[in-house]
Amino acid sequence: MSTVQPLVVVEGLAKHYPVRDGLLIPREIGQVRAVDGVSFSVNEGETLGLVGESGCGKSTVAKLLMRLVEPTAGRVCIDGQDLASLAPTELRHARRALQIVFQDPQASLNPRMRAEDIVVEPLVIQGAQRGAALRQRAAELLEMVGLSAAQGGSYPHEFSGGQRQRLGIARAIAPKPRFIVCDEAVSALDVSVQAQIINLLQDLQRDLKLSYLFISHDLSVVKHISDRVAVMYLGKIVEIADKQSLYRSPVHPYTRALIASIPVAHPRLRQARSRLVGDMPSPMAPPTGCAFHTRCPHTADVCRSHEPMLLDQGGGRRVACHFAERFAPVLTTTSS
Amino acid sequence: MHPPLLSVKALTTTFRTEAGVFPAVDGLSFDVAPGEVLGIVGESGSGKSVTALSILGLLPDPPGRIASGSIRFEGQEIVGMSKTELRALRGPSIGMIFQEPMTSLNPVFRIGDQIIETIRAHEPVSKAQARQRAIGLLDRVGISMSERRLDDYPHQLSGGMRQRVMIAIALACSPRLLLADEPTTALDVTIQAQLLDLLRDIQRETNMAVVIITHNMGVIAEFADRVLVMYAGRLAEQGTVDAVFTTPRHPYTQGLLASTPSLEREETRLATIPGVLPQLNETLPGCRFAPRCARRSDACLQSKPPMVDTGQGQLAACFHWDVSAPGAVP
Numbered sequence: 128m129s130t131v132q133p134l135v136v137v138e139g140l141a142k143h144y145p146v147r148d149g150l151l152i153p154r155e156i157g158q159v160r161a162v163d164g165v166s167f168s169v170n171e172g173e174t175l176g177l178v179g180e181s182g183c184g185k186s187t188v189a190k191l192l193m194r195l196v197e198p199t200a201g202r203v204c205i206d207g208q209d210l211a212s213l214a215p216t217e218l219r220h221a222r223r224a225l226q227i228v229f230q231d232p233q234a235s236l237n238p239r240m241r242a243e244d245i246v247v248e249p250l251v252i253q254g255a256q257r258g259a260a261l262r263q264r265a266a267e268l269l270e271m272v273g274l275s276a277a278q279g280g281s282y283p284h285e286f287s288g289g290q291r292q293r294l295g296i297a298r299a300i301a302p303k304p305r306f307i308v309c310d311e312a313v314s315a316l317d318v319s320v321q322a323q324i325i326n327l328l329q330d331l332q333r334d335l336k337l338s339y340l341f342i343s344h345d346l347s348v349v350k351h352i353s354d355r356v357a358v359m360y361l362g363k364i365v366e367i368a369d370k371q372s373l374y375r376s377p378v379h380p381y382t383r384a385l386i387a388s389i390p391v392a393h394p395r396l397r398q399a400r401s402r403l404v405g406d407m408p409s410p411m412a413p414p415t416g417c418a419f420h421t422r423c424p425h426t427a428d429v430c431r432s433h434e435p436m437l438l439d440q441g442g443g444r445r446v447a448c449h450f451a452e453r454f455a456p457v458l459t460t461t462s463s
Numbered sequence: 464m465h466p467p468l469l470s471v472k473a474l475t476t477t478f479r480t481e482a483g484v485f486p487a488v489d490g491l492s493f494d495v496a497p498g499e500v501l502g503i504v505g506e507s508g509s510g511k512s513v514t515a516l517s518i519l520g521l522l523p524d525p526p527g528r529i530a531s532g533s534i535r536f537e538g539q540e541i542v543g544m545s546k547t548e549l550r551a552l553r554g555p556s557i558g559m560i561f562q563e564p565m566t567s568l569n570p571v572f573r574i575g576d577q578i579i580e581t582i583r584a585h586e587p588v589s590k591a592q593a594r595q596r597a598i599g600l601l602d603r604v605g606i607s608m609s610e611r612r613l614d615d616y617p618h619q620l621s622g623g624m625r626q627r628v629m630i631a632i633a634l635a636c637s638p639r640l641l642l643a644d645e646p647t648t649a650l651d652v653t654i655q656a657q658l659l660d661l662l663r664d665i666q667r668e669t670n671m672a673v674v675i676i677t678h679n680m681g682v683i684a685e686f687a688d689r690v691l692v693m694y695a696g697r698l699a700e701q702g703t704v705d706a707v708f709t710t711p712r713h714p715y716t717q718g719l720l721a722s723t724p725s726l727e728r729e730e731t732r733l734a735t736i737p738g739v740l741p742q743l744n745e746t747l748p749g750c751r752f753a754p755r756c757a758r759r760s761d762a763c764l765q766s767k768p769p770m771v772d773t774g775q776g777q778l779a780a781c782f783h784w785d786v787s788a789p790g791a792v793p
Contacts, residue, residue, distance in 0.1 A: 318680070318722055319740075322735040388652045390682045
């Protein structure tokens with residue numbers, strides 16, 4: 128095991144949104160626990176995948192990491208520096224190290240700005256002077272993401288969806304970050320274009336030594352791009368492991384159901400599989416005990432009364448299930 | 464051989480834009496046999512949804528218009544039918560499900576009333592009889608406590624439940640053909656799996672034919688018997704799902720399969736199709752895939768490739784289908 132410090136350390140991160148009722152005198156009638164005690168770390172040059180269904184809190188995690196919303200509790204440390212403790216000016220400085228790529232490049236690019244201005248806008252905000260050097264940097268960034276410097280004068284609507292996502296990526300790498308949050312960054316793209324963007328992200332990771340948190344609902348894409356994968360359900364991580372063990376031998380019943388639900392793009396691998404019943408419960412009134420017990424095929428009394436902790440199962444895998452050992456693969460290697 | 468249930472011949476559907484009139488579907492032909500599950504797969508702008516709207520007579524006209532070709536359902540020509548005739552066809556003959564159930568359901572009516580209305584629009588039954596049928600339909604699509612659920616409004620249901628209601632409405636008049644346009648795209652993967660199972664069970668019980676339209680190769684592989692691969696308004700390839708997925712002949716199908724991240728294959732780098740999808744207003748005299756194709760020759764740029772039988776009824780619109788391509792899926 129390496130003893131290198133992880134680049135990003137997230138501890139006990141939580142965001143609870145108050146739910147209010149009453150027109151004239153609003154009163155709090157409950158809380159949505161969008162993210163509820165999430166901890167993980169991302170190593171230098173590593174991609175951590177974060178998967179889960181709608182409403183599991185994965186996009187809130189992205190916003191919390193960027194401090195676009197203030198956490199209710201928890202810490203986000205980059206290179207040992209706690210972002211929450213920073214004053215606004217210091218935070219702006221620290222933000223150079225972390226950037227985000229959003230799902231919808233259409234909505235996250237200013238339609239009235241030219242491409243060359245979009246990609247260097249973070250630098251201008253950080254205090255860079257406009258001029259020949261900045262234009263040179265813009266041209267360089269455009270070429271790094273597979274666009275040509277000649278396209279710098281074009282506006283976002285003149286680009287295709289895939290090209291717009293390239294612009295979003297160019298903007299993210301402009302301040303030379305070490306860590307990029309990709310929030311459904313390829314989800315809106317057609318398959319043939321999606322593959323180009325995934326390859327671009329991987330090339331940039333190698334060349335610029337980037338770390339990614341890759342958030343997606345698409346388990347096949349996450350498997351392709353990630354080194355390790357975390358699975359979220361109702362605001363919590365239920366399983367985290369390196370991708371090979373997670374996909375080959377998932378332990379948490381939710382992870383197992385999720386992987387079994389993916390339609391396989393090969394007719395000869397068609398199989399009848401056990402399906403998860405029901406919908407995800409409301410995060411406003413999460414079930415007692417294990418949040419998954421309402422849909423789990425293995426629910427026992429203890430699941431209804433006690434919440435399982437995210438416990439180490441060996442081999443770098445952590446699982447939040449009372450019966451993790453029953454579902455765990457037999458470890459044949461003892462090298463770790 | 465059964466006569467086909469649905470027969471589409473040389474369908475061309477055009478859209479009027481500021482820059483002129485362009486075909487969104489360009490000379491498409493295919494048949495659907497009774498009880499068959501046909502998948503139509505393609506990326507944005509492939510014309511797959513316009514094909515569905517053309518069959519249903521639901522094209523926004525203007526700007527959309529069926530310019531030429533024929534669509535026959537049980538031998539009866541649909542192109543040129545009046546709105547009243549089309550309305551009589553939709554429901555009892557052709558049922559439909561769309562991607563977004565929230566916009567297909569009326570938010571101000573109870574779901575029970577919407578099912579009952581559908582039944583009574585097509586069959587002379589009493590309200591009480593229709594209500595009983597609605598309860599049975601909700602039971603069938605897996606909605607528990609169906610009698611109480613009849614009084615729910617669409618916003619009280621989850622996305623998966625709303626899509627179940629849409630399936631119930633589509634099945635209300637026992638159609639011989641169900642057209643499902645991206646029926647599970649807006650849903651989470653566990654809910655998608657539930658709904659595909661449900662659709663397959665119902666299809667087997669009733670032996671209705673299904674045309675499922677999607678961008679998801681996995682959904683096609685799991686659900687369909689036969690598949691049409693569309694690219695930029697034209698048919699690139701068609702055949703049994705088994706043949707098209709194991710021995711794709713068209714370079715576009717090969718590229719599409721290779722660029723889909725797979726749970727089974729371990730690969731460090733995804734194969735890609737260079738370039739971007741053509742715009743609707745890009746007129747190309749030859750193959751519309753040629754600008755992105757590694758096998759392109761002069762012929763491809765000059766003339767439109769015919770559909771070639773590549774064996775066992777698998778058809779590909781390519782001059783060079785028998786050249787083994789780099790990056791082809793073994």
